[in-house]
Amino acid sequence: MSEPLRLDLPTSEDTRALGARLGAVLRAGDLVVLTGDLGAGKTTLTQGLAEGLGVRGPITSPTFVIARVHPSLVGGPALVHVDAYRLGGEAELDDLDLDTSLEESVTVVEWGHGLAEHLAEELLELELQRSGTEDGDQQSRTATLRSVGDRWEDLRVLLP
Numbered sequence: 001m002s003e004p005l006r007l008d009l010p011t012s013e014d015t016r017a018l019g020a021r022l023g024a025v026l027r028a029g030d031l032v033v034l035t036g037d038l039g040a041g042k043t044t045l046t047q048g049l050a051e052g053l054g055v056r057g058p059i060t061s062p063t064f065v066i067a068r069v070h071p072s073l074v075g076g077p078a079l080v081h082v083d084a085y086r087l088g089g090e091a092e093l094d095d096l097d098l099d100t101s102l103e104e105s106v107t108v109v110e111w112g113h114g115l116a117e118h119l120a121e122e123l124l125e126l127e128l129q130r131s132g133t134e135d136g137d138q139q140s141r142t143a144t145l146r147s148v149g150d151r152w153e154d155l156r157v158l159l160p
């Protein structure tokens with residue numbers, strides 16, 4: 001367990017860049033749980049993460065597909081991108097058999113808060129919140145990162 005890290009993200013490019021920095025340090029077996037309201041920037045962050053990790057895109061907000069596998073283009077782990085928005089609970093998440101791919105992949109679960117924590121003993125939780133006073137998508141965001149377990153000793157590696 002480490003100190004939570006809070007980061008200001010003035011534009012969507014900053015959200016993407018945080019994802020890219022995270023993607024660059026992720027390795028097989030890592031689980032990232034993304035939290036945040038509708039339109040908070042979870043998919044944008046995952047797009048940057050995919051870039052940093054070097055996996056095949058495109059990363060989209062899944063409409064009917066709940067989990068997508070993005071193979072590595074650089075001989076690294078694949079990205080398993082899950083959107084848990086429509087899932088009814090832990091049992092439905094378990095039906096996806098994510099534990100079979102967890103060890104050799106990087107798993108990112110949007111809307112995973114309260115659902116995905118049991119998948120691994122160690123995980124990184126990243127919460128996106130609207131922060132500025134501007135309207136809608138112009139509003140800046142704040143990211144809060146918290147880790148569970150010893151995998152993330154120092155979240156400051158994710159600072160710009």
Ligand SMILES: Nc1ncnc2c1ncn2[C@@H]1O[C@H](COP(=O)(O)OP(=O)(O)OP(=O)(O)O)[C@@H](O)[C@H]1O
Binds near residue numbers: 036042061110141
């Ligand atoms: N830091 C930021 N500042 C301003 N706008 C941002 C920021 N980060 C992301 N956005 C914008 O927010 C919008 C929604 O982003 P995105 O689709 O990634 O959110 P989401 O959390 O995945 O949404 P959903 O809940 O529908 O899955 C996009 O237009 C994106 O460019």
Ligand SMILES: [Mg+2]
Binds near residue numbers: 042043061110
């Ligand atoms: Mg999304």
